[in-house]
Amino acid sequence: MAFRKRNIALSRPGEDVQSSASPSSSVSPILQAPPGVRPSPVDGRPTTSTGTPSLDAILAGHAGLPLGNSLIIGESGTTDYAGALLRFYAAEGVVQGHRVHVVGMGEVWGRELPGLVEGKDGRREGKERAEKMKIAWRYEGLGQFESARGSPASNRPQADGGGAEESAVFCHTFDLAKRLTLPVGTAVNYIPIPRTSQPSPFPPILQNIQQQLASSPPNTIHRLVIPSLLSPALYPPSTSQPTSILQFLHALRALLRQYPTRLTAMTTLPLTLYPRSTGLVRWMEILSDGVLELSPFPYDHMQSLSTSGAATQAEERPQGMLAVHKLPVFHEKGGGGGGEDLGEDLAFTLSRRKFVVAKFSLPPVEGDREAQEEAAHGHGGSMPSKKELEF
Template identity: 80%
Template structure:
């Protein structure tokens, strides 16, 4: 009679294998892979997207609620203003806060020092004031008891600006921050911005592409890169040979190939002065073809802005639009992955750059000065239909 335990297998397990696990034990459930900070799946087709730093601009991008990774946007602006530069600063500041690697072409450290800082939440400040007032009402012994109870627990970990506490205590990442142009962003010690110089002797584009490609190859695979190119082909930054079609079109074609090579790690936003290179030129049309998204900013003349400011259809607290935004092309806009949830796509859009933020909204003309009925109708709509009826409506 053999004395042998029934729960021990007869076969010998190979060397290096863990024998503590029972054959009948279920296989471990694989933990889901979380995307990098500042990245989330699109609500339409699940592709990874990142924020441009401007919530209203994220809402325009074909319903993806962000810029899909591996895509680029070309923003043209007419006139001598620099509204597109504000969008670039929001885009770069969002990358710095999220821990992304930001590459700025043709600008120095002065440009990086002007990045907007994170805006203070008025609700948080109001909540802190209420808590301080409640704490003053509590007796000193109860307040000391609360400090004793909190001292017994584990210390609260320090959270970065990209993390907020959820309703159940879990830490949720912030996808798009709210920035304030009146504040300045404090750059990290390691400086997440790579300033790419432009050589003035020959075509600068091959050196720019080689530097970006080296950065992509030398960083970990989960590092997100943002390419910022302000005022492309501007004579103040680029040499004259850059505006030749064989130079700039090869650069955009190679950049498009680089974006497709790293579809989950790289995005790019480029601005173009349309006063020097109008959209009627064939070169600009080819540049738009090689870009995934094309937007155009058309600022209002000063006389038109004064008319809007003094119009009877505008209120005191209403922000006056400063120009029109035209959407000529959107990234990933097709029958499967775009267009379903685009905010205001196909309608007239206007933009407003205030002292603190950049807002894109639907544009509607105010009623005329002498059109009294239209003014009363607009006031009735703003008050939710609770305005007093007219005299003619009361007669019967």
């Protein structure tokens, strides 16, 4: 039986083996992913971060938003938690050097993007991420939900450290109390809503986005941000007609499929004005790849949670519920997960530096809490002592 050394490259018939193994031989170059893009751990599709690690963790196991897909986030009430998600999404694109398109908002909205966390706190978080990834990087890289409360696997630094660590950051940490300093000539495209006599203002918006995609280099990543879609404060009344909004979403979906490795979109929708029970909103959700719903708690309910022990001292009080109605599915195996087990048991918390999606658990009953406190103080007699637990 003939054997071949492992360190000698295979050659075609009639080709010299030594010449094929020489360093000067022609080797196909390895395509490098653009900044802020990495392959999905599920099927290798290119993904980008939404700027919110816990949101990346629940997107069908892809640990990010796959390119060529869209998310629509509905919110009920008068709060603007969904707007914070949009700002994180846009700020992440600016930091990564992506081309960000904002519909219906001016430069004032762009100047309110959250700034990066710097200093000792940022370095401390980087060390915590490094230590965490040394322990279980394979599990967290799959975008499991348990990584939502901690540092995401998407922030795994390189082993070399230094500049390689900074260049490999997939999702940055932002501070809502700070403002992002936009670099000179930053790639933020503010698309106004045309006030014309046309029945729909969406065709000029789509034309603007398509021109930007066609004129940019092929490795440029684009992010489309649409705040408060169909809001009467921004859009004329005619846009709420199905012939207007559904055609726009259908054309946007076709544009995402035309540029499957360059474009993503995130939209917010006021559910108080357009509830999910209407046929128009259901069709809008069908034309979107992912659908999330934010239901903030009333003020009195949040006050009761603050006194009922719904969270420990290390955890922050939840501010509302998050429902996952639809997630992107990419192949016959169903992607990395579905929305069946990610329903009404998810809660969200917006703090100064992060938007966290975590599992929601009801607070303990008052009697049980008193019993636990009594046992913890040694009055119950059922809790073993520290000496008894030592081996």
